[in-house]
Amino acid sequence: MYNQFHAVRLDYEKCKGCTNCIKRCPMEAIRVHDGKAQITQERCIDCGECIRVCQNHAKIALTDTMERLSTYKYRIALPAPAFFGQFKNNENIEDILNSFFHLGFDDVFEVALAAEVVASIVHKYLTAYKGEKPVFSSACPAVLRLMQIKFPELLGQVVPILTPMEVAARMAKEEAQKRTGLSQKDIGAFFISPCPAKVTETKNPISTKQSAVDGVIGANLIYKDIVKYLAKNHHETSPRLNKATSSGIGWGYITGESKSIGYGTSLAVSGIHNVISLLEEVERGELKDVDFMELQACTGGCVGGPLNIQNLFVGRVRLRHLIEKQTNQTSFYTDKELSDIYEKGTFKSTELIQPRTIMMLDDDVSRALEKMERIDQITNNLPGLDCGACGSPSCRALAEDIVRELALETDCVIKLREKVKMLAEEILDLARIIPPSMSDTSPKKEK
Amino acid sequence: MHERKDVVSSPCQPAANKPQLTLRFKIDEKDFLIAGESASKTKKALQQLGLKQEIVKNIAIIVYEAAMNIVIHSNHGEIKIIIAPNQVVVLSEDVGEGIPDIELAMKEGYSTAPNEVREMGFGAGMGLPNIKQCSNELDIKTTVGLGTTLRATIYLNPADTKQVETGTMYV
Ligand SMILES: Nc1ncnc2c1ncn2[C@@H]1O[C@H](COP(=O)(O)OP(=O)(O)OP(=O)(O)O)[C@@H](O)[C@H]1O
Ligand code: SF4
Ligand SMILES: [Mg+2]
Numbered sequence: 263m264y265n266q267f268h269a270v271r272l273d274y275e276k277c278k279g280c281t282n283c284i285k286r287c288p289m290e291a292i293r294v295h296d297g298k299a300q301i302t303q304e305r306c307i308d309c310g311e312c313i314r315v316c317q318n319h320a321k322i323a324l325t326d327t328m329e330r331l332s333t334y335k336y337r338i339a340l341p342a343p344a345f346f347g348q349f350k351n352n353e354n355i356e357d358i359l360n361s362f363f364h365l366g367f368d369d370v371f372e373v374a375l376a377a378e379v380v381a382s383i384v385h386k387y388l389t390a391y392k393g394e395k396p397v398f399s400s401a402c403p404a405v406l407r408l409m410q411i412k413f414p415e416l417l418g419q420v421v422p423i424l425t426p427m428e429v430a431a432r433m434a435k436e437e438a439q440k441r442t443g444l445s446q447k448d449i450g451a452f453f454i455s456p457c458p459a460k461v462t463e464t465k466n467p468i469s470t471k472q473s474a475v476d477g478v479i480g481a482n483l484i485y486k487d488i489v490k491y492l493a494k495n496h497h498e499t500s501p502r503l504n505k506a507t508s509s510g511i512g513w514g515y516i517t518g519e520s521k522s523i524g525y526g527t528s529l530a531v532s533g534i535h536n537v538i539s540l541l542e543e544v545e546r547g548e549l550k551d552v553d554f555m556e557l558q559a560c561t562g563g564c565v566g567g568p569l570n571i572q573n574l575f576v577g578r579v580r581l582r583h584l585i586e587k588q589t590n591q592t593s594f595y596t597d598k599e600l601s602d603i604y605e606k607g608t609f610k611s612t613e614l615i616q617p618r619t620i621m622m623l624d625d626d627v628s629r630a631l632e633k634m635e636r637i638d639q640i641t642n643n644l645p646g647l648d649c650g651a652c653g654s655p656s657c658r659a660l661a662e663d664i665v666r667e668l669a670l671e672t673d674c675v676i677k678l679r680e681k682v683k684m685l686a687e688e689i690l691d692l693a694r695i696i697p698p699s700m701s702d703t704s705p706k707k708e709k
Numbered sequence: 710m711h712e713r714k715d716v717v718s719s720p721c722q723p724a725a726n727k728p729q730l731t732l733r734f735k736i737d738e739k740d741f742l743i744a745g746e747s748a749s750k751t752k753k754a755l756q757q758l759g760l761k762q763e764i765v766k767n768i769a770i771i772v773y774e775a776a777m778n779i780v781i782h783s784n785h786g787e788i789k790i791i792i793a794p795n796q797v798v799v800l801s802e803d804v805g806e807g808i809p810d811i812e813l814a815m816k817e818g819y820s821t822a823p824n825e826v827r828e829m830g831f832g833a834g835m836g837l838p839n840i841k842q843c844s845n846e847l848d849i850k851t852t853v854g855l856g857t858t859l860r861a862t863i864y865l866n867p868a869d870t871k872q873v874e875t876g877t878m879y880v
Contacts, residue, residue, distance in 0.1 A: 415762040542749050545766060546773045547839065622759040627865070628794045630758045631728040638730070 269461035276320035281650040283312040288534045294653035307407035308459040309534045309559045310568035323458035325480035334450030338434045339367040341454040343374040343514035344564035347581030359503040361491040374510030376430035381522040382600040388525040396552040403463035404559035413541045414617030424609045431474035450476040456567025469611035480569040505594040508585040516563035519556045526553030533561040637661045645676045732790040736779040744776035767843035774836040775801035795869040799861045807853040
């Protein structure tokens with residue numbers, strides 16, 4: 263049985279069973295039963311679509327709390343590039359970075375800086391690459407999980423390099439170890455995340471054996487404290503904390519990654535449903551002339567992450583302003599250093615991303631065919647309104663659930679009504695029949 | 710997006726008591742979206758049946774290219790995907806001009822696609838060669854002025870190549 267951690271959860275108390283989420287889920291992973299939504303864990307890719315669409319705030323992302331910091335002697339914050347776009351009055355990266363020291367962290371390392379390292383590695387990888395095109399970004403874990411299930415034959419084209427988050431954690435910890443002399447286990451790296459899929463990726467990684475990230479703090483959780491701190495204090499620190507340039511910070515929104523890598527023809531697509539239709543095109547052998555494809559599950563890229571505070575467009579424009587104002591334009595690492603990192607292969611993913619065949623109806627093709635035949639028959643018999651009132655996302659999905667023995671035909675309200683109507687008519691018919699003792703057509707009288 | 714109702718699937722007469730399933734897609738002239746849609750619906754069904762990735766991919770390509778050819782080169786037609794435990798047959802039948810020289814049409818790069826279609830990015834003359842590459846057997850029958858029937862067979866198990874009943878009506 264599939265039993266792995268997922269960050270996207272249901273808040274049982276808040277769920278009203280409204281069925282809004284079931285149609286939005288790209289994996290048809292949600293059903294509403296007994297008035298509450300249920301996520302089928304093995305289908306969920308943690309894309310967060312359901313969090314965004316739920317008006318009752320019943321879909322939540324399980325992230326770590328600040329209490330977890332106390333389990334480590336030395337705590338490093340790893341803010342995602344998109345995080346800098348969340349602040350209204352303060353548009354100074356230096357101040358934002360500095361505020362982490364006042365919230366219980368001993369150090370801060372920009373994921374944007376690691377993104378620049380990743381960009382350089384990917385550029386070199388693409389230059390040497392001879393295989394099938396396009397090559398896909400590995401940065402968005404929700405997209406990778408989607409590919410495992412729906413596009414397994416494209417997995418070989420995913421760039422085998424760790425994500426900026428993972429690289430940031432490894433670089434930051436190594437630096438801290440050298441500086442403090444502490445052992446690895448005493449140093450905790452905490453990703454400040456716009457995204458539930460990153461939480462899942464650290465607890466249950468698919469492209470590395472073990473994540474170097476020790477905790478994930480939701481951007482929504484830490485936001486208020488930083489705003490409070492910034493409202494009172496404004497001073498730039500020295501030495502400068504902000505080492506990333508606009509190239510790395512640009513990873514916070516869609517197209518930033520492609521620009522940062524700067525290799526050949528690239529295509530950037532955001533929004534999980536758009537990603538799916540694009541991958542379908544690639545699967546049919548189209549778009550072979552594209553060198554690199556940046557795919558992001560959230561519309562707009564990471565600024566559109568469900569744990570962000572700001573509206574995606576606001577976040578994006580703020581991040582753009584920051585980038586335009588960015589005076590720091592020379593890369594922190596030299597070309598030589600970057601080349602060495604590439605040659606050493608330190609940040610290559612150690613695990614091949616494995617396909618997952620979970621959509622199958624049966625292990626045996628003949629039986630699967632019979633089941634599909636039944637699904638067709640049941641679907642044709644259902645009203646075809648796709649109303650969702652049964653708790654399944656469409657009539658066909660209900661038919662599938664019936665065949666998988668997870669639902670009943672009478673879960674369909676219209677079918678149920680038909681049945682009730684039939685029963686009612688039968689009762690009426692029965693009621694009309696007069697018992698022989700009272701009727702005048704009784705055989706006795708006729709005599 | 711709203712679900713199209715022109716897609717129906719129904720069980721076919723089983724050949725030798727084996728379960729068999731047919732997916733059908735009606736293809737209308739100038740409906741450039743139907744090809745992609747048919748291919749992705751086919752793919753979803755085949756994945757649910759648990760067919761190998763490689764085979765699913767090949768069949769999706771055949772369906773897409775065959776549907777595209779109906780859209781671009783014929784009046785209208787229908788694509789059936791007949792799935793049996795040992796093989797999948799993609800049967801494309803259309804009413805249209807037909808193909809005067811099949812051998813020529815099969816050549817990579819040969820295309821009679823009109824300019825406006827080329828501007829949309831189609832008409833590279835790669836569709837039929839692609840279909841051939843993705844299938845184990847390919848049979849095209851055509852009557853100029855009437856239409857074309859294309860039958861591509863993919864064996865799921867190379868040892869079992871017994872033909873299934875597809876109820877084809879060659880034009
Ligand atoms: N169903 C059909 N009816 C009539 N003619 C066809 C049909 N299918 C293919 N042809 C002819 O065969 C030629 C080659 O077909 P093929 O699919 O290989 O290339 P194409 O459709 O022109 O371009 P592409 O498939 O690369 O977009 C077509 O240009 C057309 O003249
Ligand atoms: S996170 Fe995405 S895949 Fe998971 S249940 Fe929600 S919408 Fe579906
Ligand atoms: Mg063609």
